[in-house]
Amino acid sequence: MSLEFLNAFKFMKKESFLHNLDPRAKLVLALTYTISALLFNQIIPLLIIFLSLIPLVIFGKILKQWIKSIRGLSFLVLFIIILNTLFLSLSFAIAMIFRICIMVSAFSIFFLTVDPNDLALSLISMKFPYEFAFSFSLAFRFVPTIANEAQNIIDAQQSRGYEMQKKGFINQIKNLFPLLIPLIICSIKRAFNVAEALESRAFGSKKERSYYYTIKFSLKDWIFTIYLILILIIFIFIKIQFSVMPDWLVWRLPV
Amino acid sequence: MITIYISKDLPLIIIENVDYVYPNGTVALKNINLNVHKGEMLGIMGKNGAGKTTLIRTLNGLIRPTSGDIYINNENTNSKSIAELSKNIGLIFQNPSHQLFANSVEDEINFSLKNLYLNKEELQIKTNEILKKFNLDKYRDRSPLNLSGGESKKLAIASIICRAPEILVFDEPTLGQDAREIESFIKLINTEKEKGKTIIIITHNIEFAFEFIPRTILMESGEIIADGPTQNVLNNNFLTERSSLILPQTRQLSLALQKIGFQDINKAVSKNDIIEYLINFLRNKTTSVQEE
Incomplete structure (x- = not known):
């Protein structure tokens, strides 16, 4: 059992159109796509939104990691299909799969292309208190660390004879339970250690801070943000006018 | 300086042409060939990043070789789950905090024993026995995360030894241990050796290896560069310098x-x-x- 897919949310420095954008523009991207995904529960509009993310992933040079994050959703996908098909319909199940894929992809793009330090700076520039911005960026940086921690616990449990490689969906879900308590305890302990380390380095002693780096919202960031807002407006318009939209847009599976 | 060990018995561990490449492309093991006989004590030494830990993690299947085969008791490990392999191989991690996860010291030992499918009474008797043997009885209800470095190392070892595996693999057992703790560790491995256990130890502690480990392999950049009696390997200036070891x-x-x-x-x-x-x-x- 491997939690390697969580690395698909780990920032990697690269030279690309997406990496060079301001973190705030990328936050708008994540929110735009999340809101758009929540607007619809039909297959075709959600498929269009999902497909529109792919060029961004390719231009952002994060295709490999993005595929990993989508692959990591396989359990959830199976869960959604079973529950929705049993209680609602297969059409709705497929639509929900696209919805979850859009939301995960939007945040995967954000996490993969935003440097945690830049994220803190952008939050501060949005007038968030420094302590909040720092904690947020720290939490963000700890996603892969927690994934490592979870992998260590899995390795330790398997090394002591715990059978985690049992086949079957129910078994795989059951296998996750013994992992949760130690992972929570380890994470709390780590949080205390980090807090002590920060305090011992005089974190919060000075109210006024100056910054070595500053970030600027440039012209390309404005263009990208306006483009995203326009997309969101179009989607909201489609949602409002959905009853008069062409038939193919509201297509459903016969079952 | 490569010594070939010839024995009439089939080795307990046979590693044949094993390579391992991490998903990010880092080559961790290159064409590893190694035989370890039953009851043998083997040391693995080398620089940080030489591939020592990766090598021992391939033994119980935590890492599956990219190519090559590993045989334990003449059975290929590829076809076995980690849990199955762990019946024969007890791996003690370098950092005990990576190995301990239960709510209490007692639960930690219980976890290992439960996977042996013992009944309730047997489980309790065996747990008490192990806690007493390792002098951990007084910490029975304490969280493993609140133990001192030496105690948590002891608990990590106890949690593996209680399963009585045939092969014991230690990753840096003397790291961060004081002289008394190292002494009690030496006593422990001697006892296990007398029981006929096969012991593999990764160590940077050259004095410890020199005195107590009869055979050592030296690793560099994922390859075995020397294999032989420890005193011959570690007395070789060329090899020790190459592996950043001090004589x-x-x-x-x-x-x-x-x-x-x-x-x-x-x-x-x-x-x-x-x-x-x-x-x-x-x-x-x-x-x-x-x-x-």
């Missing part, structure tokens, strides 16, 4: 004595050899002074 103090002492005229001290390799050599020398000296 053992006994070797340094014998070289210093050689420089001031004790030519035949070169034959003395271990601490006991040197002590014996010096006692004999002083005895002869005293006798010759008395005769004069």
